[in-house]
Amino acid sequence: MTEATSDYARPTALPEALALLAAGPRTVLAGGTDLYPATQAQRLAGPLLDITALDGLAGITAGPDGLRIGAGTTWTALAEADLPPALVALQQAARLVGGRQIQNAGTLGGNLCNASPAADGVPPLLVLGAEVELASVRGVRRLPLERFVLGVRKTALAADELLTAVHIPAAALAGRSAFVKLGARAYLVISIAMVAVRIVAERGQVVEAALAVGACSAVARRLPAVEAALVGAPLSEVAARITEAEVAAALSPIADIRGTADYRLEAACVLLRRAVTQALPVEEPA
Amino acid sequence: MAISVNGTDIPVPDDPRVSLLDLLRERAHLTGTKVGCNQGACGACTVLLDGERVLSCLTLAVQADGRSVTTIEGLGDGAALHPMQQAFIDHDGFQCGYCTPGQICAAVAMLRELQGGVPSYVTADLAGQGTVTAEEIRERMSGNLCRCGAHNGIVEAILQVAKEQAA
Numbered sequence: 001m002t003e004a005t006s007d008y009a010r011p012t013a014l015p016e017a018l019a020l021l022a023a024g025p026r027t028v029l030a031g032g033t034d035l036y037p038a039t040q041a042q043r044l045a046g047p048l049l050d051i052t053a054l055d056g057l058a059g060i061t062a063g064p065d066g067l068r069i070g071a072g073t074t075w076t077a078l079a080e081a082d083l084p085p086a087l088v089a090l091q092q093a094a095r096l097v098g099g100r101q102i103q104n105a106g107t108l109g110g111n112l113c114n115a116s117p118a119a120d121g122v123p124p125l126l127v128l129g130a131e132v133e134l135a136s137v138r139g140v141r142r143l144p145l146e147r148f149v150l151g152v153r154k155t156a157l158a159a160d161e162l163l164t165a166v167h168i169p170a171a172a173l174a175g176r177s178a179f180v181k182l183g184a185r186a187y188l189v190i191s192i193a194m195v196a197v198r199i200v201a202e203r204g205q206v207v208e209a210a211l212a213v214g215a216c217s218a219v220a221r222r223l224p225a226v227e228a229a230l231v232g233a234p235l236s237e238v239a240a241r242i243t244e245a246e247v248a249a250a251l252s253p254i255a256d257i258r259g260t261a262d263y264r265l266e267a268a269c270v271l272l273r274r275a276v277t278q279a280l281p282v283e284e285p286a
Numbered sequence: 287m288a289i290s291v292n293g294t295d296i297p298v299p300d301d302p303r304v305s306l307l308d309l310l311r312e313r314a315h316l317t318g319t320k321v322g323c324n325q326g327a328c329g330a331c332t333v334l335l336d337g338e339r340v341l342s343c344l345t346l347a348v349q350a351d352g353r354s355v356t357t358i359e360g361l362g363d364g365a366a367l368h369p370m371q372q373a374f375i376d377h378d379g380f381q382c383g384y385c386t387p388g389q390i391c392a393a394v395a396m397l398r399e400l401q402g403g404v405p406s407y408v409t410a411d412l413a414g415q416g417t418v419t420a421e422e423i424r425e426r427m428s429g430n431l432c433r434c435g436a437h438n439g440i441v442e443a444i445l446q447v448a449k450e451q452a453a
Contacts, residue, residue, distance in 0.1 A: 008302040010348065032344045037325040043303045050302075052349055080404060095407040099429015100396065101332055101341045 010050040014057075014135065014164070020049055021160045022137040028162065030072060031105035033098065034114045057164065058107075066170040068133075071109025071163045076100070078108060087168070089177035089196040089279075090124035096181055097121075109163045112148065115155045115219075117254075122149060122220040123196035124179050127210035129172040133165040134158075142167065152218050175200035175208060178278035180271045184258070191215040192259045193267040197275040199230075199238070206233045211272060216253040216264045223250040226272075235280050239273040247272065289350045291316065292360025298351045306350055307331045307342035310357060318358035318387045322431075329430030332388035333357050339395035358387035361394065369450060370394050373443035381434035389430045393444050396426045397451070418448040 009026075011017045020026060026049040029035055039045065051057060057072030060081050067087075069078070075094040083091060097103055097111070097120050111121040112132065122145070130145045134157060145166075148156050157163060181194035193215050200208035209230040214220035226246045233241050244265060253264035288295040289309070296314050307324075310316045310333070322330030324343045331342040334356040361368035370390050373379070380386040400406075400416040408425045409416070416422070423441050432440065 010302070029346075032346075033326050036344050037327070043305070048303075050346070050349070092407065095405075098326075099329060100399070100426060101329060101339050101392065101429045102326060104338050104340055105326075105344055 007047040008050065009048065010053050012053050012055055014054060014162075017049060017051060017054060017162060018135060018137050018160070021162060025159050028113070030107045030110040031074065031102075033102050033106040034110060034116070051162070057109075064170065065167070066173060067168040069108060069166045069168070071112075071133075071165055072107050073109075075103035075106050075108070079103065084173050085176040086128065086173045086198055087124075087177065089127065089179035089198065089275075090121070092179040093120040093124050093181075093194075093196070096179075108166060112145070112166070113155060113157060113163055115149050115151070115153050117152055117218055117220070118191045118194070118215040119149075119220070120179075120181065120191065120194060120214070123194060123212035123214040124177065125166060125168075126212035126220060126222050127172075127177060127196045127198040128168045129210075131167045131169070132163055133167060134161045135164045136161040140164075146219075146222070149219050172198070172210075176279045176281060178275040180275045180278070182267050182271055190258065193253075193264050193271055195268060195271040195275050197272065197279050199276060199279045201235060201281055204235055206230050206235070206238055209238075209276075211276075213247075213251055213268050213272070215258075216251055216268055218254070221251060223247065225250055230276075238276050238280060242269060242272050242276065244269050287351055289347065289352075290354040292356060299347050302346060302348045304347045305343055306333070306335075306340075306345040306347045306355070309347040310342060310355070316357050316359050320384055320387055322385065322388070327431075328385070328388075329392060330385050330388040332392045332430065334391055334395055337395065337398070339392050356391070358390060361390065368394070369447050370443070373446045374440070377439045377442040377446065378436065379439040379443040380432070380436050385430060385432045385434075389427070389432065389440055392427060392430045393440070393447070396423070397444065397448055400426065400448075401451070418445065418452075420445065 009020050026047040029048050029050045058070045061068045075097045079091050079094040108121050111119050125145050131142045132148045134141050175198050177198040179196045181191045196212045198210040209227045211223045211227050229241050247269050253261045255261040287298040310319050320330040322328035326341050326344045332339050333342045336353050370393050403416050406425045420441050423444050
């Protein structure tokens with residue numbers, strides 16, 4: 001057995017995977033859609049933990065507390081699942097991550113652990129108040145997504161931990177959502193800006209609003225002040241209440257090769273207005 | 287420990303870091319599947335794994351253990367071309383031909399997805415039956431790049447096959 005062979009593991013049971021992680025650092029391989037491009041060599045290097053054969057890592061289950069999305073759930077499985085309208089934003093994001101071949105391989109858990117500022121899965125999960133489930137031989141803990149993704153390629157995942165699931169609380173399953181992303185062209189692009197919104201409306205008024213913007217800061221962010229300004233708004237005024245000044249205060253956008261800060265700010269506002277318009281229920285004729 | 291490739295069992299390699307792409311080309315000598323970017327961006331290495339389109343450069347051969355792989359060599363029956371291959375010829379769906387095996391494998395799976403009612407980002411009626419339009423094909427084939435720019439012919443070819451299948 002070569003060294004490369006002995007350093008590769010593809011367990012089927014979670015305890016075995018966690019024991020391997022506890023024994024020493026390993027690169028976790030799921031869909032490989034980020035890992036292969038990041039590998040400069042001809043082949044994957046270093047000790048590997050291939051989690052594609054792990055039992056029970058993929059799949060979406062509903063319970064009294066909300067939804068549990070297994071970390072190994074692919075974009076395709078997410079896009080094709082029968083989910084409440086609050087998760088439409090996540091499903092739209094799933095249909096925009098690369099082409100279908102990438103969607104067949106890439107996983108939600110991998111998207112979060114890779115911690116790219118342009119991770120398409122993050123804004124839709126932020127507007128759902130998602131929590132991540134982290135397992136190790138020491139036990140299982142849960143963290144709000146905001147406290148998991150800490151910076152560019154930086155997460156709160158300990159070396160011996162595996163992200164096993166994402167939880168959506170039952171309260172966040174209310175309302176309708178939308179996801180809109182802006183790239184340099186329509187297909188296969190890294191986002192310049194992307195937004196997810198979730199709106200709960202009753203009797204023609206907004207009662208709850210959740211807005212998140214990605215690719216404009218090191219970590220995607222919720223916009224609490226802008227959200228507060230939308231509560232109570234009649235449906236016809238929601239888009240107009242999203243002002244550049246408030247978005248700027250909440251976001252302080254970055255400048256990079258894909259866009260200047262000013263451009264990003266303007267783009268984020270336009271995308272937010274488009275997304276809330278998409279997410280609003282169609283008004284019943286009086 | 288074997289992978290069924292176009293109906294023939296191939297042993298899973300001892301080295302677990304061999305990609306499915308390298309297994310197909312270097313060990314099974316099925317060179318129809320092409321190496322493009324080798325990092326999941328171009329779609330040239332697309333093959334069907336249990337009927338689903340995957341990028342063989344992003345798949346380890348061991349991950350295909352016990353599963354069934356179809357490459358461009360396995361689409362036709364040896365004598366006759368697969369309808370999608372014929373349609374690419376009829377509509378000039380290629381120039382240099384390097385991306386073509388991946389395009390054709392992706393197109394075969396794509397039509398199945400579309401006809402099975404799987405929506406894409408541009409599908410307006412998410413609950414409805416899939417309609418085969420040029421817009422749907424462009425969206426759904428976005429994972430396969432053609433540097434010669436034969437995309438219009440590719441879309442025409444796929445539309446023709448969809449029409450034949452519906453007839």
